[in-house]
C-alpha cells in the first residue's frame with residue numbers, strides 16, 4: 001500500500017468531477033481550469049483518493065502511515081500529467097541534414113519527393129536492430145517523462161514493409177512492458193509509398209490488407225490504425241480503404257489529416273468515425289463544419305508547424321466554433337524533433353491565441369480522450385490515476401505556458417509513484 005500526501009500546494013490545478021468527463025472538454029468548459037489554492041492531494045495505490053483545502057487536511061483521517069511519502073509543495077503548482085496522444089517516438093536516426101536543406105530553401109514536400117523524409121527514415125529503420133531502437137526510444141521516453149508526459153501514443157510507420165513494421169511495433173510492445181507510463185500503440189500502415197510501390201499503389205494496399213494487418217492482429221501489436229492522408233501520400237479513397245481494413249481487425253483510426261493541403265482528410269476521418277484527425281494546419285469553415293457535432297477529435301500539433309515553418313492550426317477559431325481541440329507533440333525526426341508538451345502549450349498560446357487554460361485542457365484531459373483514457377486520467381478527480389506534476393515555485397499555472405523553452409516541472413508522479 002503505497003501512498004503519497006502532497007501538502008501546502010500553492011495551486012492545485014485541473015480539478016474535475018466525474019460527470020463532466022464523459023467527453024472531451026469544449027465550449028465554456030475547455031476555457032476553464034478549476035483550481036484550489038493552498039491545497040493538499042492524497043494518493044494511494046496509484047489512485048487519487050482525496051484533495052481539498054489544506055485546512056481540511058486532517059492527516060489522521062486520510063490514513064497517513066509511517067510509509068506514506070509526504071511532499072511539501074509550498075509555493076508550487078500541482079497539475080495533472082500531460083497525455084501526448086500523437087508521437088513517432090521510435091525512430092533510428094535524426095534528420096538534421098534535411099533541416100539544413102530546408103533552411104536553404106527546399107520544402108518538406110520537395111525533400112520527400114527526392115526520396116528523403118519518411119523514405120530516408122525507413123532506410124535507417126531497415127538497418128536498425130530491435131535492441132538499438134529500444135535503447136534510443138527509451139532515452140527519449142525518459143526525457144519526455146521528465147518534461148511531464150505521463151501517458152503517450154507511439155506509432156509505427158517507418159517500416160514501410162511487413163518485417164520492419166512488425167519490428168517497430170514489437171519495440172513499442174517492449175517499451176510498454178518496461179515503461180512506468182501508459183503507452184498506446186498505433187499501426188501507421190499508410191505513411192508513404194515505398195519506392196518499389198510508387199507506381200503500384202494497389203499492390204501496397206493489398207500488402208497492408210492481406211499480410212501486414214493479419215500479422216499485427218495475430219500478435220495484438222496495435223490498438224489504432226493511422227494513414228497520412230495528403231496530396232503526394234495517400235488519397236482520400238486510399239485512406240478510407242486502409243481505415244476500413246483496420247476496422248475489420250477492431251482497430252479504430254487516428255489519422256494524419258490536412259497538414260499541407262485541404263486534402264479531405266478531416267472529412268473522411270469524420271465520416272469513418274475516426275477517434276481523431278491530427279495535424280489540422282489546413283482547416284477552414286468546411287472542415288470545422290464537418291467536425292461540428294461529430295465524435296472525432298481534432299488534434300493540433302503546433303510543434304510540427306513551428307519546425308517546418310508553416311502556418312499554425314486555427315485553434316482559436318476551432319474553439320470559438322465549439323470544437324474540443326487536443327494538443328499533442330508529434331515527436332518525430334522529420335517535422336518535430338521534440339516531445340516537450342510544455343513547449344507545445346506555449347506555442348498554442350503564442351501562435352494560436354489559446355489561453356493557458358485551454359492549452360492545459362488540450363494537453364491533459366482532451367489528450368486522454370484522444371487515447372480513450374478520459375475515464376481514468378487527465379484531471380485531478382477522485383479515483384483517477386495518480387499522474388501528477390509538481391512545478392518549480394511559481395505564481396500560478398499560467399507560468400508553465402509563459403516559460404517557453406524551459407521545463408518548469410520539478411517532480412513527476414506516475415500511478416502514485418514518485419519517479
Ligand code: NIG
Pocket residue numbers: 117118121228256259304330332333334335336
Ligand atoms: O506527423 N506527416 C506525416 N508524418 C509525420 C512526419 C514524418 C516524418 O517526416 O518523418 C508528421 O509530421
Ligand code: FE
Pocket residue numbers: 086087088256330332
Ligand atoms: Fe505525426
